[in-house]
Amino acid sequence: MQPETESRKTVLSLIQPTGTPTLGNYLGALKNWAAVSNDYDCIYGVADLHSITVPTFRENPAQLRKNTLDLYALLIALGIDPEKNILFVQSQVPTHAQLAWILNCYTQYGEASRMTQFKDKSARYGANVSVGLFDYPVLMAADILIYGADYVPIGADQKQHLELARNICDRFNGIYGPVLKMPEPLIGKAGAKICSLQDPLKKMSKSDDNPKAYVSMLDEPNVIMKKIKSAVTDSEAEVCCREGKDGVNNLMAIYSCCTGKTNEEIEAEFRGKGYGDFKTAVGEAVCATLEPIQQRYRELITDKAYLEGCMARGAEAATRLSQRTLSKVMKKVGFYPPARG
Ligand code: ATP
Numbered sequence: 356m357q358p359e360t361e362s363r364k365t366v367l368s369l370i371q372p373t374g375t376p377t378l379g380n381y382l383g384a385l386k387n388w389a390a391v392s393n394d395y396d397c398i399y400g401v402a403d404l405h406s407i408t409v410p411t412f413r414e415n416p417a418q419l420r421k422n423t424l425d426l427y428a429l430l431i432a433l434g435i436d437p438e439k440n441i442l443f444v445q446s447q448v449p450t451h452a453q454l455a456w457i458l459n460c461y462t463q464y465g466e467a468s469r470m471t472q473f474k475d476k477s478a479r480y481g482a483n484v485s486v487g488l489f490d491y492p493v494l495m496a497a498d499i500l501i502y503g504a505d506y507v508p509i510g511a512d513q514k515q516h517l518e519l520a521r522n523i524c525d526r527f528n529g530i531y532g533p534v535l536k537m538p539e540p541l542i543g544k545a546g547a548k549i550c551s552l553q554d555p556l557k558k559m560s561k562s563d564d565n566p567k568a569y570v571s572m573l574d575e576p577n578v579i580m581k582k583i584k585s586a587v588t589d590s591e592a593e594v595c596c597r598e599g600k601d602g603v604n605n606l607m608a609i610y611s612c613c614t615g616k617t618n619e620e621i622e623a624e625f626r627g628k629g630y631g632d633f634k635t636a637v638g639e640a641v642c643a644t645l646e647p648i649q650q651r652y653r654e655l656i657t658d659k660a661y662l663e664g665c666m667a668r669g670a671e672a673a674t675r676l677s678q679r680t681l682s683k684v685m686k687k688v689g690f691y692p693p694a695r696g
């Protein structure tokens with residue numbers, strides 16, 4: 356995609372600090388974050404407000420803080436320059452929650468009830484389902500609309516939420532005039548949905564209870580090899596992309612994203628060979644992709660003062676920028692301007 360010449364477009368995306376990002380997060384979203392970061396005005400964030408929608412950190416809030424710092428460092432390590440882009444932590448930017456409240460009042464209960472992520476996650480957390488989890492997509496709409504983002508690089512699992520953000524945008528503008536910018540998703544083809552290594556019908560997720568289901572971006576090479584080798588496939592021993600071969604299709608997508616090879620090239624490479632050779636090649640390609648990122652991460656994470664300085668500057672820039680939309684919205688709905696004290 357080429358950048359527009361008249362004015363640079365804005366790209367926005369967030370990721371939750373619910374755990375170390377997986378290969379799915381990287382191939383589906385983060386790789387794209389880094390790829391577009393020189394051509395657009397990019398605003399990226401660690402979505403810690405989203406991470407308290409599930410009970411994971413209630414017993415251990417310090418873990419959430421640690422995950423936030425680790426994730427912030429990893430985002431820099433994978434190629435996002437905090438001097439050239441805005442890289443912030445969501446809870447340090449108060450405008451997101453402010454706009455989310457307002458947008459709640461322009462979101463219909465019925466449309467929010469149709470979100471499949473809520474259905475999946477609420478089934479998992481049983482009696483511990485918060486209103487925050489239900490409201491997650493409205494906060495996500497606020498994250499996007501508050502910066503007037505043109506493009507949102509996401510994996511396919513977030514498509515429905517982006518669609519909701521677009522509906523909220525349309526509704527708000529229908530009442531008050533063109534206040535909010537309509538965002539477009541930016542979804543890659545091959546990595547859009549990387550599936551679980553243990554259940555290839557489910558997406559790979561960093562909060563999966565079974566660590567064998569995902570490759571974490573910081574897994575050691577021997578762990579990566581082991582996880583890929585124990586990935587669920589089928590009994591055919593034929594490396595090809597076909598309906599019903601979900602495990603093999605998933606490994607082919609991973610291999611293709613890491614090497615740039617097409618499905619046809621991969622099928623030719625492994626014709627007559629078994630899954631053992633194929634899995635070794637996939638494991639090695641994943642290790643080679645992640646190794647330079649891991650190395651840079653290990654250097655960065657020792658410099659907490661530098662990371663916290665970047666966070667503070669990111670939060671300040673994000674607050675300043677997002678205040679513009681919030682002020683316009685507040686005026687439109689009939690509020691007094693923010694009190695200056
Ligand atoms: P959680 O289980 O806590 O929701 P997650 O792995 O779904 O974690 P998120 O922080 O919710 O990660 O999502 C970050 C980004 O990664 C989003 O853009 C999302 O669309 C993308 N993403 C998540 N899982 C995958 C996947 N399996 N394949 C491709 N992209 C993915």
Ligand code: MG
Pocket residue numbers: none
């Ligand atoms: Mg998710």
